[in-house]
Amino acid sequence: MSSIHPTVSLYKGDRIQGVWNHKQYRIERLLGEGARGSTYLASINQSLVALKISKDPAVITAESNVLRKFRKAQGVKLGPSLLDVDDSYIRQGEKYSFYVMEYVQGRTLSEHFSSIGLKWLGQITSELLKALHQLHLLGFVFGDLKPDNIIIEQQTKQVRLVDVGGVTQIGRGIREYTTFYDRGYWRLGSRKADPKYDLFSLAICMIQADPSNRLKVASQNRDVLKVLAASQMVTPFQSVIKKALLGKHANALAMKREIDYVTKRLPVATQAQNNVKTLLRKGKGDIDRAEVISISSLVGIHLSVLYLILQAL
């Protein structure tokens, strides 16, 4: 196991047959892969499931353990539900462990960012905080919280967390994290699992909602507060985000209350204004100067009309 990558390459139509529980799955397509294995969309008896397979059996055991614990906790759905855990022989006769879970159908938060409005960002964050609070009460933190692991379910529009590789018992070292969402990386705290660790990552997710954020650029000097100050799109949330980055919320519920407070007071027009801002920002980069000027003057008119309407209300 010394220098292997734990991902397992499978192709559409491949069959995965469990040696213990004897269930057979058909691979449909890759959903994603990373440092701990590969996740595929698969089917069994006409229904779709997500199947995670890894060359490192400990990954499968650890993650299915977490999902099993979540299953026992009734109430809010934490993570996808666990359906099966097994081993399977793959083409050349190697045996790998895998687990099967509910397929959460929808788009990830990162796929939504291009069209996200402030009000909606507030609602999503609020829902996430509710789920995180449940998780924290159970004695765990999510750990690897990032837009790729947050899915907005297509049917219900519910916010769901997937990929439990980072889920860690409170008080232990975070099991799996992603650099930009890690409190330790930004030197704003330890890597020990406490509820505030998740709130920090969530704050970074919120900054990411500003398409012009400079997180990646700032990694040189590691000043995330500067990045926040420059992220104008999320201005109404700036003080909540700052508190979360500095670990100043008592718990997830306290942050949720502040998010809800701001969301409720957002002007109705914010969505439109944001689209306009995004358009302007895009204009600066993509279109030549003459066009930018004409677009921005158009937008200027648009904004003043909006302003008049708001005044009249």
Place this chain on the structure above:
Amino acid sequence: MNKGTVSQILLITDGCSNQGEDPVSVSQQIAQEGITVNVIGVLEDDQTEDPTGLQEVNDIAEAGGGISRIVYADDLSETVQMVTKQAMNQTIQGYVNKELQQIFGKETDEESLPPETRGEVQEVMEELGETCDLKVLVLVDTSASMQNKMSSVKESLDDLILSLDARAGSHYFSIYQFPTRKKVVKELLDWTNDGDRLAKVFPKFAVGGITPTGTALKEAAKAFHISMGDEVMRGAAYDVVDSSYRQSL
């Protein structure tokens, strides 16, 4: 595993050894003493991901029962903490599998158990991984070619300390460099658990193309034999001068 302590050497280098003892056989000897040897090969920005020159990186780790990774300097932080953690888990897994064999018979390891039972074994291993004591000796190649990678190395060690600090178990680390102008290997930081001391470590770089990896490994490994209060013995473990090394300068 000895009295709940996992011992590791982490070698960070960017090239092949070209002098002194054979690092692969030295690594094997070190592994026999219960110390794992992990190796991270650092690539130049213009090097391909699988250069033949760094094959030795994998061979040393393999012989030392450890893990190897070949990465660009930018990825060092993520890699250093991950390799350390994975190697520790691997050591614990080996230890637990041995126990399992004593209970269930020769052929039993974690994977031959049904998935549900495996979950319980995993929890035991995680508990051990979180609470065991960990000793990591970092051996950094400071030959001239490493000079522009040193800030990344330091950053990755800071990051490693962050991860170690988050564990419940205690940890000690020490830092050695090789080669220096006059010595094969030199102690930069004695066993400590104080991450702040890292900031004061400034290695001086060697000139010339000499990389005595094997000899350096062998000498650095002696640091594990010295009990921490033992001032007299301690001097012997570092600042070793290899006569062949001097002649060739």
